[in-house]
Amino acid sequence: MPSDYARTLPIGGVPGRALLRLHLDPWLLLALGAIVSFGLLVLYSASHQDLNTLTNQMLRIGVAFAAMFIAAQLNPRLYLRWAPALYILGIVLLIAVLLFGTTVKGSQRWLDLPGLPSFQPSELMKLAVPLAIAWYFHARPLPPRIRHVLVALGLCVLPTALIVPQPDLGTGLMVAAGGVAVILMSGIRWRVVGALTLLAALASPALWLVMTPYQKGRVLTFLDPGRQPQDAGWNIIQSKAAIGSGGFSGKDLFNGTQSQLDFLPESQTDFIIAVIGEELGLVGIALLLVLYLLVVARALLMATEAQDTFGRLAAGGLTLVFFAYVFVNVGMVSGLLPVVGVPLPLVSYGGTSAVTLLVGFGIVMSVYAHGTR
């Protein structure tokens, strides 16, 4: 079977077989590589063609790919065994952050532990929550019983409730999304999904209670962008102007006035999709979304090949987290969703989310490589 499969690979012969032996999936690698290349090109433009920014980002992406490579080598059983421990460690660290975290730019997200570089425990939870819920469902019959679903929901709400008040609505939402994705994949009936959605909608005012005034302002601004045109609303007005003025084919690379003349805030980070829209137009955005869709399709396909429930659910959940990033980011920049701090995966400047997401895909590859093929 591996040999048959190898024949269908985009990279044949010795390199193809080498990739297989290294537990790396060429299709997924290719799609991720395309996204990363596209992202670097746009970042180069968004940074006013600054080579420093570009090399920095390449370095970070390199580190992330290395992390993915390592993650792909580990046996899924290892993840299964360590998932609960990782989850509990994450929760402990999140509580520690709330108690003695370092405040950067008004948010208490970082933890400075002696002998370790400072890091964000919330980032760890993006992996830990899907893994933990997959672990929980692994030992139980599927489709899960309602109380199992409720327990799983609890596993996902607890870290979210610890992250949102940091304040970090974006990461909190992504962590919750990872948990919910696994629950969805677990096979609960659509009617339950419907009931739970209704429940979530009814419970959403509870989220309002843990949100900071700043986050509330973001939501209000989303509902009415003209509310603070000079402040929070400015971002969304400028990003829509960038995308809208780009039109079908854009103003060409390096020529977007919104981004090049600094009207577009956060143009290298959270709002980089607006640079794509302005300079490469609808075509550029569609191309990127298709690439993301390819990644999701391939990763989901790989998840179905997993050898056990844990592998399937973990791989599926991690893939959907990735898509949640894409949807929330593009949705917020285009004014469909409130502005929450979620980067565009593998394109926005910064290494943290790239490492988390690529480690996720490393786990997907590991699951696939040890799968049933």
Next chain:
Amino acid sequence: MIRTVPGWHAVKGVFDRDRARQRAQLKDVDQERRDFASRTLVVFLVVAVMCCVLIARMVWLTVFKHDEYRTISEDNRIQMFGVPPPRGRIYDRGGNLLADNVPVFSIFVIPELAENVDATLSEIRALVELSDEEIEAFHTLASESYPHAPVRVKLHITPEERAVVEVNRHRLNGVLVKPDTVRYYPYGKVMAHAVGSVRRKTAEDIRRLDRRRYSRTQFVGKRGVEAFYEHSLHGEPGSRQVEVDAHGREQRELDRNPPIPGQNLNLHLDASLQVAAGEALGERRGAVVAIDPRSGGILAMASEPGYDPNLFVTGLEATVYDELVNSPKKPLFNRAANGRYAPGSTFKPVVGLAALAAGVTDWQRTIVDKGEYRLPNSRRVFRDWSWTKDDTGGQGVVDLHRAIYRSSNVYFYDLGAKLPVDALPRFAAQLGYGRVLSIDVADAAPGLLPDSDWKMGARGETWYPGDNVNLSIGQGDLLATPLQLATVAAIIANRGRIVRPRMLLDNAANLPEFKGGEVVGRVAGEGLGDDDWQRMVDAMEAVVHLGNQGYRQNGTAWAYIGQDIGYRMAGKSGTAQVVGIAQGEEYNEEELDEFSRKHAWFMAFAPVDEPRIAVCVLVENGGSGSSVAGPVAREVIDHYLLPTLAASGQPASTALASESAPQDPSPSEHRVLAQPKPSQEAEGSRRPRRVAAGASPTAS
């Protein structure tokens, strides 16, 4: 346990179609895998639909809302900057620059580049003089602009200051010396009230003025010609279309539309005459207005004390400004156009003409002036100006001619009483009393010409015969400005032809501000003939020239200006009370403080037969019109006429007998006039400056 709950079966059926498998509590690996695969497919479809939602949103923004967002984006990056037009220059009739634009250098600081703005400011302060107000103004400006934009610290530095700053530039980060253009008035104080001045645009101006035209204009005309012709002098701003970034930094210029410079103005003013008028007034408070009676052109309009209009351009320290505003001498007050004073006896020729027009008197009728006048059935005594406690005064037998040159109050009291109510105001209005006859004098006041309607409105009283009597010697409520009386002199000089005073020399420019420059016609009066005008001129000539006739027989001004005059001049003096003097009280100058003394007037024109200049002089609290204001008028007219009389080859003494030099109304003639007078020295030394002691405390 949960199964004991009633109705559970119904709910249960909803939840699970594989109840049997669930009950078995066994994991069916293959089934789970199949379930997962189909579930994954559904999930993927959901993901794809969500992607489509995003794409649809993008299509909405990029295709359907494209135009709207392109406009927002263009508005972001493209800004229109106004380019201020250069202000029009102002010249006198001889081409002398009265208001110029000169380049100056100013110190700017770019807050972004100066690491520590306060430290930088104190560094600058060590090099050039910098007031607290300038520093305060800097902070105000800086707080309103981008940190990368240069903010002015000090306008108009001297070349020495500029050199010092440039030498130290290496250690002054963010400090900039930039050229700028400001208004400059070469004549300074002398022209301040005539030409006016520009001042820095204020918040009130911003509200009042056209935003588009004035967006980049720093100075606005506030007084005089600068204010009246503001629109024409200003010009039309150009524009620059500039691409800017989000911080307002200019990236590049996309388009440029040059400004249309303001209109240059040529005025009737004669700079040399204006200087002479200021010098003739000397340290006294007062005004001189000189008009060319042929055109109405204002040759000089001096108001003393003046102020240096250049101070307002470069920015005035509060202490200096307070001094100007609060000084009892009111240097900012344009007495010439805006000062309202009782005209006193200068009104008598007008009263005489009004009486002739009304048929109340003629040139033959005489009265006996015993120095006092009483209305029938009234106990109030109106006295002659010559009255004292020891001498009832009186001019003896007077006709209209003598009443003018002796300035007989009683004769005019009598005329006043005989004139019908409102006949006098109606007549006087034609000569410009109580209204603004001038065409383009920015701050011209209409004065006050009382009549029965006015009195009823202002006081709620009817017009009494006593009001007519008071009015007939230019007292009562009558108020006029020196500019108005100069106009009256010009109209009498023209024998009744009305001219409107004007600053602007050439009509060619067709400026929108200049309205109604046409000749207004003649003063109308039923019984008034050309002969009457000529005889009134003769009477006014006698004021100056009738001399050596003995006690109380000479023209009132002869002793002071008429004994050595080299041409024929007609004039009329006036002395106006400032404070009321009670019945039977004597006016004693020594007992009154400076600001309660009488105002001295003199209005005149010359040469009598072909008048080329009409002058009105006012000396505030100067005392007697003939002795104080008269010599000033003489000096001004001398300055204007003597050079041409000399140039025409006639010695000044013979010009007296002969006709005046042929006249050339073109401005080129006045270019010659504006040159220093070759014969002034000789003329001045030959003439006794003042025969009688000047009443003004500051007279030299």
